[in-house]
Amino acid sequence: MSSHVRVSIGVQRFSESQWPLVALLLASVLLIGLRGDLWWTDRLYAWEGGRWSLQSHWLVESVLHVGARRVSALAWLAVLLAWLVSLVRPAWRAWRLPLGYLALAVLLATSLVSLLKSISPLDCPWDLARYGGTHAWHDLLSPGVGMPGHCFPAGHASAGYAWLALFFFFSTVRPARRHAGLLIGLGAGLVFGLAQQLRGAHFLSHDLFAAAICWCVAQGLYQRMLAQDMA
Template identity: 35%
Template sequence: MHDKQCFLLYQGCFLVISFCMLWVFFPVGGSLDLALIHPWVSESGQFLLRDNWYLAELNHRYVKDLIILLYAIFFIIWLASFKVKKLRPLRWSYGYFFCMVILSTSMVGLLKSQSAHACPWNITIPTSQGFFWDFSASRGHCFPGGHASTGFALMAGYTVFRLSNKKRAYFFLVSGCILGFAMGWAQMMRGAHFLSHNLWTGWIIWMVNVVFYLVNYKRFTRNPASQE
């Protein structure tokens, strides 16, 4: 079977199966969401780690800025490839990588801007006996998770380098999964997102990368060695 057909078959199955699993087991604000976020919310419905420096500054600001700097470096190399002859072989792969980062994170941002799901810290209602979750809150602009998308966007490197450098491809894939999940989990601890928000973020970004990789597959096969 041709490589493109194999990729389409495996990734198509993965996307469909993972979509069904998320839909069934991780509905927004479902039992798993509430169980996993429970350790981080007080009996009065307050998220005590909301302003924690390590989560609010180190994770939400500095780690994000470092990853954005990496994306900026790819963009700078792409620009330099128009002037520096040695960088010309990298033009397509680095330009494509940067475009996929922008496209996938923008897709998450667009969906988030239209979302009716509010953030966990905005839907806890204190009572004399504790608190309850008010899921009637609408236009919360909190789904999917925007912060996690910065980390998950690294997965674009897998499709860029899968034909030319498998070690590098898997490095980007694993790094993107780890960073996206870790950044999203930290936001969950603060009360900014449910875990489902971030899992759906990862699914959306991977889906976008799979679709655009298949559309541009011929370009990647012309001279994969030039993508090193």
């Protein structure tokens, strides 16, 4: 492959990899700056009868919260196992670095979201007086936020959005499937996130910031580990 073709492919992939992040950031501005978070959550809360009636529902709690988190963890363990196999099987050698990238990207993304969530001053909807709780509402830009609310960004949604790294994984090993990888990460994150919104556990912007963090981690790690091999 000529250097000109390699550069063209690299520019194309770099450009298309920016659009999801741009869209997420614009949506976050609308949700926080124009209080779209409250508009959307008000409607969910009213639809559930003025209380979080789905908070303990078996589908959203047992299946889409607990069960989905376990599936994501098992998927990560499967990737880790495949990487370990690639260390001892010569036939899997070409997959070693991409699999290592995928395992590391998912782990770092979920860990970073978890760390930020642990020190976050923002509350969950169910903690707010507006939605049956006791706390006053503050947005991300509000001064004087009190004790940590441990609710931003969305930890559970990150267990789905972390798999956005599949876009870059497939860009390396099966370029034609990279958009399928993107859809897997987006789909899992959206389902996980909506389940938590229905329980009153998160605002929509919490999910979007989790997605943006996961995307940045996946893209940055790709540039460090895989992009040079594609040049």
